[in-house]
Amino acid sequence: MCGFLGEYTFKPNSLTESASFEALLALSQHRGPDASCTTRGSGFQLGFNRLAILDVSAQGNQPKASPSGRYQVVFNGELYNYQDLAETYALTNLHSTSDTEVLIHLLDTLGVAATIPLLNGMFAIAIIDTEIDCLYLTRDFAGIKPLFYGEAAEGIVMASQFDQVFKHAWFCDALALRPEVVKDYFGFGYMQAPNTIYSGIFQVNPGALVCINRQGAVLKNTVVSFSQTQDLETNRTTLASVLQAAVSKQLVSDVPIATFLSGGIDSPLISAYAKTHISDIEAFTLAVDNPLLNESEIAKGYADHLGIKQHVVSVTESDLLLEIDAHFKAFSEPFGDYSSIPTYVISKEAKKNHTVMLSGDGGDELFFGYPRMLDVIRKRWWFKMPYVIRKPLAQLTNALGITKTWAPYFKNFNAFVTNKHLKLPAATLDGAFPDTAFSPSMTDLYAFTNSDTPAVLHQLRWNEFYAHMQRVLVKVDRASMAHSLEVRVPFLDKASIDWAWRQRGALKTKHDLKHDLKRLLAEEVPESLINQKKMGFTVPLKDWLHKELKADLMHAVFEVPFYGQAVMDVLVLQTYVQDFFDGKHDNAWGVWHIYAWQKWWMLHGINVKT
Structure with missing residues (x-):
């Protein structure tokens, strides 16, 4: 690397x-x-x-x-x-x-x-x-x-x-x-x-x-692509053999190698397969002092059962806050996923004894791991109706308590799916960028055909793979390489992707999310360890922005010249930040995008016309 x-x-x-x-x-x-x-x-x-x-x-x-x-x-x-x-x-x-x-x-x-x-x-x-x-x-x-x-x-x-x-x-x-x-x-x-x-x-x-x-x-x-159209060809190779082969190939290294281990499904499965090839493989888990965000005990259960030596990297919120500016310097492009902070910190610790890590990235995108995918399938029937019918119908059913959803209020199916990925509201974006659409590349990613369920599921997976996952990969690459640490991703082996791409998805309940991976993990650990509450690789962002980071945020957004004034209405974005502090909304992630934009140009010495 x-x-x-x-x-x-x-x-x-x-x-x-x-x-x-x-x-x-x-x-x-x-x-x-x-x-x-x-x-x-x-x-x-x-x-x-x-x-x-x-x-x-x-x-x-x-x-x-x-x-x-x-x-x-x-x-x-x-x-x-x-x-x-x-x-x-x-x-x-x-x-x-x-x-x-x-x-x-x-x-x-x-x-x-x-x-x-x-x-x-x-x-x-x-x-x-x-x-x-x-x-x-x-x-x-x-x-x-x-x-x-x-x-x-x-x-x-x-x-x-x-x-x-x-x-x-x-x-x-x-x-x-x-x-x-x-x-x-x-x-x-x-x-x-x-x-x-x-x-x-x-x-x-x-x-x-x-x-x-x-x-x-x-x-x-x-020269290599995966089709947005569902391939119905049967793949007789088992997923277990495909993933085991991928892990085996990715363990080849002349320097120390280990794994990341969370309390979810993906990284424990990769760690379990790595253990079969390297008996003394080690794993790294981040432990935070917020019980609502700490899943290290779940990961410990996996490590204990698999016989893997686990390094629990314990950090306080103060430790994470001290790394924020250094973490921003690791991203030479504007980037707004705040889970990059814990990724940066655990990479720093892992590098002290290892140069290569295996991660579970890609599992959610390929194997239907996001609840938003299920929500789209459950609500897509609304968009079979004209907007002039479904909006008043939704108002009625919401008022009667029959349903409770905002989905029918979106003008079309594509807007509904797109909204699930937006961190700033569409109205705010349109106000800040009047008469400016998203780029054609981004728009194409959210061009859906609301047809039969298997086809929609395949389109959702295609979207997650070529859109959301790209953000995840930027996060992991930049945060790890800031510490000269290589992170390998077995789920994104060519054979693994090809196997997943050939499978028809089936999402009816939350138990169907990542069904294939849960089934494989159940062969390695007791089922009692699986399906526990996934807390995510995150931080208490809302509290931080209201407290520890508020002064720096206010300085970056209101006191420093705002970069890009010629292409946006800065007042709309500044008002959105102020509304956050005035209690008019609690969208911390959207505010973070604005903050991260300013931090990027402040920390990377950009000296260009705005």
């Missing part, structure tokens, strides 16, 4: 000076503190900060040239099938035991277009093809690893971090905010690929391969 930076020029002699390039490269040094190397060629410059995990010798350092010299490569991530690929393609004369070594040999053997779809792992890769003189950028099919790039008159800048692009000399003096993407951020709390808040700066889509030539022509292809 690492961080990289690169330049690919359109004009002769456009490469930046080495000192400036290395200063930008240093911004991602926390992603790879073990070695920092650069290479410079005709019209390109690559830099790499390495976190050594496979073949920790200098032979594993990057950038790397392929054996033929045709390809220059920087690669952030892990390829879990690299040993299988080396055997399948009879790769010889490997000079290291790293997965990068296999990658560069495959490129020489098969070429870029044939190699990328074969990869199973989490990765962001930049490849310079010196023979046909072009740049390739590609990112794993689940979007686990970040890859940003900017298009300027001078050329392309590609990097692991957003700030390495927008602070580059080719961009920093000419940044322009995109109002629709800024609105996306305030509503959903993150930047949805391929967008960023700035014109000309993008993210590579999950599963995409981008090719850019010297004339600046950009060709984008999706």
